[in-house]
Amino acid sequence: MSSHRQTRSLHPGSVRRRLRDAPRLSLLALLCAGPVGPLLAAPAALPSGAQLLSGQGQVSSTAEGLRITQQSQRLALDWQQFSIGSGRSVEFVQPGRSAVAINRVLGTEVSTIQGTLKANGQVFLLNPNGIWFTPSAQVNVGSLVASTLSLQSEDLTAGRYRFEGSSRASIIHEGSIQASSGGAVALLAARVINSGTIQAPAGQVALGAGSRTTLDLGGPVLLQVDNETLETEISQGGAIRADGGRIWLKAQAANALTASVINHSGITEAQSLHSGANGEIILFAHGGVLNLDGSIKAPAGFVETSGQVFHSRPTAQVQAARWLLDPVNLDIDASLASTVVSALGSGDVTLTTTGSCTGVTCTGTGSEGNITVSSPVAWSSNNTLTLQADNNINVNAALTHTGTSAGGVIFLYGQASAEGGSSNYSASAAVSSPSVQWRKGSDQASLRYAIKDGNYFLGNKYMELGVCGPASSACSSGSSGGKFGTTNKPSLFFGRSTGAGVGMTGDADGFGSGADLRIDYFLPGAPVELFTAGYTQSSTTVSQANFANTANSAVFEFLPVGTGNAITLKYSAVLNSKLKTEQQVSLAGSNKYFTLNVALTNMDSSDLTNVQYARSFDPDNTQDKDGSAGFTTTNKIEQTFAAGDTASVVSATSAGSGNYFTAAGSSAKIVYFSTDADSKVGYGSAFYSNLSGMTSAANALSKGNSITADTGIGIIFSAGTLTPGQSKNYTLRASLDNRSIADILSDLNSAAGPVSLAYTLGPAGGSRTYRGTPYELASLWSAADIFGASYSAWVPGNDYTFVFNGSNVTGFTNAGSYTGIGVNILRSGFQVAASGNTPGSLNISPAPLSVTAINASKTYDGSAFAGGNGVSYSGFVNGESAAVLGGTLAFSGASQGAIRAGSYALMPQGLSSTNYDISYVPGSLSILQRPITVAADSKSKTYGDSDPGLTWSVVSGTLVSGDGLSGSLSREAGQAAGSYRIDASALSNPDYLISAQSGTLSIQRRPISIRADDKNKIYGDSDPSLSWSVVSGELISGDTLKGSLSRDAGQQVGSYRIDVSGLSNPDYLISTQNGSLNIQPRPLSIRPDSLSKYLGENDPLLTWSLRSGNLLPGDMLTGSLVRQPGEAIGRYAIDASALSNSNYLLMREPGYLEILPDTRSAWQRVPPPPEPSQAKGGGVVFLPDGGRPVSPRLVSIQLQTADGLPPQEALNQLVPELRGSGVRTPSLPDLQTQFQQLEERLRKEATASP
Missing domain, CATH: 2.60.40 (Immunoglobulin-like)
Known part of the structure; x- marks a missing residue:
């Protein structure tokens, strides 16, 4: 696929995202909150992000928007978004009106259609985020399908429109959608709201709300809706029109916890077209609520409004040829009555119920399937109102129809079962109409009756028909000749026309429209003729059908009672004043059949040849149909197959033999309609009050399943040639369902005095169990059993009654043994014989009833349990309940008094009943922990x-x-x-x-406080061992602290912190206190050396000596010795206070310099060479440079040099001092040499000295 389009950006607004994220804020919620348009951010101007899924086509830009040119019959596109902005257009150019373009939105945005969408074929728009057609939207297409559900690719490819999904997003339509003639519009979502205009002339409009939908455009079922989880809603407040087409609004509820609602307040029309096509409108809120208002019009078509709950406003208008309304329980109140009257003005109306609420709660509407007329309904049109209830019909307000019998009222009740069960029809108000029909049960052969123009009909008496020729030996037997039909039996219809006597026919489908003959109007319309007679004379054939009329000298009369108490109806007529046809219908007292004798007499003076008599039928109005086709009533008595059910007319080939033959071209057949309920058949007032045998019940019959059309069906009697005055007879017999009519005419019997009859009952055979309804004695002993076969036609209650303990009874209900049951004869002319009677006996056993304790439970609370939790019953009959039981319900078992948690037996007891054999089933008490x-x-x-x-x-x-x-x-x-x-x-x-x-x-952690122990040492000594002590708390025995103490670095005199933070134990919360190490000055005692000098000499070098203690290597004292000033002879103190070292505690002893008078001779003044000891002790030192004395300071420096002072440094110190002493300063090389020599000597001396 090639694509040529402009690129556009999409900027979704926040409200559009909320629309996408339904149900947090659904489109419906936005509508309810206020105008939607202003809330939405501007949608994308045109669809974008197209990708080809299947088919062939192109997307191109136009001045107005986009054009999609479709080149294959089916095209599938995926879009990122599909919106059309205001003033923009999207056009699909397709090969034809049947071409399909499917557009799926994969993005997350709502599709907002504000502009124009055009197509000449079918366009599908699928967006699970929601679709909004705004008021400015203009859609003109062949067909449109818009849905928030998904369509699988395989279905898409195969053209199957099965939509499915869990989207809760909505479709809102406020604009205009126009489909072409014969086209379709379908909006499918969880919620569909229409306030715009939708038109599909001669086409289809479908609004479906559910999680699964199947769309069949053009099929018989336009829309199928299913639902699993969603709440669904359809609101039609706009205008929908599909003249000549179909409009379906269907919403499906998922279960009892979800809602299904259809709100109709707009205009929905499906008018008829000139071509004759009628419209159809269906509103179906399956399992939900239908709120009806506004206008629905299909004047010549069909309208259905169905919902589990139905509400109609007085302003609602419905026009239809037929309107079907189908909720669960239906109450025709003032609002609905007004709508019904309006609808009856244009067509028939059918109101039905479903009668079932399995699995759901029908709050407020019930589940019985009843129809109640609570407000009067009156109409004058010739249209029919049908009330079809699964259960009861209660007429509490007048139904008044003033039209002709072409319209009327049909009551169909008990439609949930074939025979209608216990359903009832009751009327406390008048029902007035020229035509009224009733039927109980869904089987069209069930009890039914009608009033038509003042004439009364009751259906369902049937008999066998037989035929005998003159040579048939069967004609003289007590049974009918041959049978028409082998399984089912034809009906008998028996009627009377005022002043004209009685006509009787065994033509089972009501074929007979003669002036004096009446039929069951529930059956198909009358054929052309009932009987025909004819002859040939002088080559002229004369025949006429149904000629028993005044013009042909027709006579109707009763004949006197004949042999066997037979009553006979005779009617005759003369065809063309030449062939007399005389027919006699007779009922003999003890026979089980009636006899039709036909006598053909030549009343002319010339021969009549080819004389024939035919019971013939021409059912041209029947059709070849299968019964499963589901025919429904047309609601006009004359035209219905069977009101509310399928037709069940079958055909059967004649099995008899005799002098008869079939009409040319056809086998001998009779078309009949089978029935199976009680009947009273008559026309007008009863013509003979004692023909009670005609009301007997018949055995059940199965329905046939086809309608057979044929021509010339009939049985023909050929009399051949009749000479003048000659007669020939034809006999037809029909059984009375094997029941005798003996003595039904006994009141006409001329015999004097009552007849004494002995009765025979005896024990009733079989076993019987209490069932809540009477065992009718008439069903146990028939009249033939009691009195003999001749009295088989006697009817209990009319002719005789049963007696027990002196009272008349019809049956027994309660369980027990009943003996001594007798009979009392009511029939005039008869009495019970004084002897020879055999009483009857009957035993009714109690019905089994199971009483089961309902399990109980409680939570342990220390109290003793007493009683129970009720019981359930299984076995009650006929709707009975525990109210019929005696005694007092109580409980026993281990549960009584139980306290502790556990399971205990809970046994019911104490009930009693004569009608039930009670057995008890224990339950259990669970005392929960x-x-x-x-x-x-x-x-x-x-x-x-x-x-x-x-x-x-x-x-x-x-x-x-x-x-x-x-x-x-x-x-x-x-x-x-x-x-x-x-x-x-x-x-x-x-x-x-x-x-x-x-x-x-x-x-x-155990709290302790520790402190580093304070320590002391003397400068120069080693550190003492560091230790700590616990000052608060205690260490648990065996515990210690890990880590070590440390102190601040330093060796000088002073105080140093001892740190205990390195100690730890994870089980102790340790508070620490630091200690201190105090380095104290080293004690040192010094004394200035005592010196002397001779008067006039220079002071000797002042020196000092250690008295105690020692200086550490490398340490020295700073400062100098000072003597007391003076040069006179005397003693002068030498002051050592200036000597110091901060690491030492100095103790000073006094020293002296004594100045002596110089009394020496000159030679004595030259000192001897220094002794080695002098170098240590001080004094005068003579250097080996010529014997000159050197200052003691020099000696001190020399000693320091020997102790490690570098020679050069010692020399540097010495030279200035020598220069200041007046001593000749040796040259540096000399000094070096001398110092080296001195150093060596001193070392040796120091080594040798102690």
Whole structure:
């Protein structure tokens, strides 16, 4: 497929998304909330995102919008969105009106049609998000199908329109949809709302609400709707017109919890066309509610309005040739009566019920299938009102029809079963019409009767017909000659016309329209003739049908009672004043048949040749149809097959023999209609009150299933040639259903005095069980059984009655043994014989009745159970209930007094009845465990302590007073700090359903406070061991702390923090206090060396010596010694206070410099060479450079050098000092050499000295 289109953007609005997300906010909800248009964001201007699924076609842009050119008969497109903006157009150009273009929307947007959609064929638009035709929408197509349901690809390809889906989105139509002539419009969704205009002349309009729909355009069933989950609704408030076509609105409810509603308030029309096509309109809210208002018109067509619940407003108007209304229970109130009267003005109206509400609750409408007339209905048109109820019809307000018998009223009640069951017709108000029909039961052969123009008819008396020729020996026997039919039997119709006597015929389908003959008007229309006679004279053939009239000297009369108490009707007529036909119908007293004798007499003076008499039929008005075709009544007595049911006319070949033959070209057949209920057949007032044998019941018959049309069907008697005055006879016999009519004319018997008859009853055979209705004695002993075969026609209640304990009885209902049953004769001229009677006996056994205890249950509450929960009954007959039982219902068994949870037997007892044999079926009492929720209480303790007592609490439900739980709580093992689950699952009590919730034991860390122990040391000593102590709390035996102490770095005198934060134990909450390490000054005692000098000399080098303690390697004292000033002879103190070191605690002893008078000789002033010890102790040092003295400071420096001071540094210190002392300063090389030598010597001395 090629595609040439413009690209467009779609900007959906929030409200459109809400439309898509139904049912959270359905389109219907938007309509109810207010105008929809202003709420919606502007839709896409044109459809977009087309993809070819099947078929051939092209999408192209036009000035107005899009054109889809379809090149195959079937085209399927998928779109991302399909909307048409205002002023825009989408056109489908298709090969013909039968071409189909299916458009599926895959996106998430509602299809909003604001512009124009055109097509010459069929267009399908499928969008599960919803479809909205706005007021500006203009749709002009061959056919349109719009749906929120899905169409499977295989169905699409095969042309099957089966839609299915769970979308709750709606279709709203507010614009104009026009289908071409013969086209269709279908809107299918969970909710369909129409307030616009839809037209489909001579076509079809379908609005369907459900989750599955099948659309058959042009088929007999336009629309089938199913539903599984959705609430459905159709609202028709606009205008729909399909003249000459069909309009179907169908909504299906899913179940009792979902709703199905059709609201009709608009105009729906299907007028007839000039071509003769009539319209059809169906509104069907299956299982739901139909609210009817507005106007529905199909003046020459059919209208159906059906729903489980039906509401009609007074303003509703319905015009139809036939209107069918079909809810469950129907009450014709003032509103509906007004609508019905209006509809009867234009056509027949049928109101029906379904009579069934299986599986649903019919709140407010009932499920009995009754029709009640609560408001008067009066009409004058020649149209028929049919009330067809599955159950009862109650006429509580007048029905008045003032037209002719072409219209009238038909009451069909008890239509839920063939015989009508216990359904009733009752009328407390007048029913007035020239034509009224009643029928009970759906079988058209069931009891039915009618009034037509003041004449009364009752259907369903049937007999066998037979025929005998003059040579047949069967004619002299007590049974009929041959039979027409082998299984079913033809009906007998017996009538009378005022002043003209009685006509009788065995023509079972009512064929006989003579002036003096009457038929059952429920049967098909009359044929051309009933009987024919003819002859030939002088080559002229004369024949005439049904010529018993005044012009032919017809005579109708009763003959005197003849042999066997026979009553005979005689009627005769003369054909053309030459051939006399005399027919006599006689009923003999003890015979089981009636006899028709026909005498043909030549009244002329010349021979009559080829004389014949024919009972002939020409049923041209019948059709070859199968009974399953479902014929329905036309609601006019003369024209119906059988009101409300299928036709059941069958044919049977004659099985008899004798001097008769068939009409030319046809086999001998008789067309008849079978029936199976009581009947009284008559016309006008009764002509003979004692023909009670004609009202007897007949055995049940099965219906036939076809209507056979034939020509010339008949039985012909050929008399041959009749000379002047000669007669020949023809005999036809028909049985009376094997029942005797003996003594029915006994009141005419001339014999004097009553006849004494002995009766014979005896034990009633068979077994009988109580059934709630009487066992009629007449059904157990027939008149023939009691009095003999000659009295078989006697009717109980009219001719005789049964007697028990001195009272007349017709039967017995209650269980028991009845003996001594007698008979009393009512028939005039007869009495019970004084002796020779045999009483009867009858035994009725009690009916079995099962009484079952309904299971009871309670939740354990500590109280004792008493009583029961009621019982159910199985076996009641005839609608009886427990009200007929005696005694008092009670209960026994282990359930009585039961307290604990468990199951206990619940046995009913205490009832009594003579009509029921009661057996008891135990039920059970279930005492359910009491539900409680128990939670272990959460606990806590400190590490090392003993566990607290574990406890529990009831957090949901309650314990019965005095109850407790057994078992104990347990917790997870462990003593370390942390959380441990407390388990309550072991708690139990057999009377409780326990839900256990765990608790928690929290072991808290044990709080302790520790402190680093304070420590001390002397500067220069090693650190003491660091330790800690518990100052608050305690450690559990065996526990310790991990980690180590640390202190701040440093070795100088001072205070250093001892840190305990490195200690830990996960079971303890540790508070820490730091300690301190105090480094104290090292004690050192020094004393200035005591020195002397001679007066006039320079001061010696002031030195000091250690008295106690020691200096650490590398340490030294800073500062200098100072002596007391003065140069005179004397003693001067040497002050050492300036010497210091912060790491030492100095203790100073005094030293002195003494200035001595110089009394030495000159040679004594030269000091001897220094001793090695002098280098250590100080004093004058002589260097090996010529013996000159050197300052003691030099010696000190030298000693320091020996102790590790680098020589160069010592030299650097020495040189300035030497220069300041007045001593010759040696050259640097010399000093280096001397120091090296001195250093070596001092080392050796130090090594050798102790």
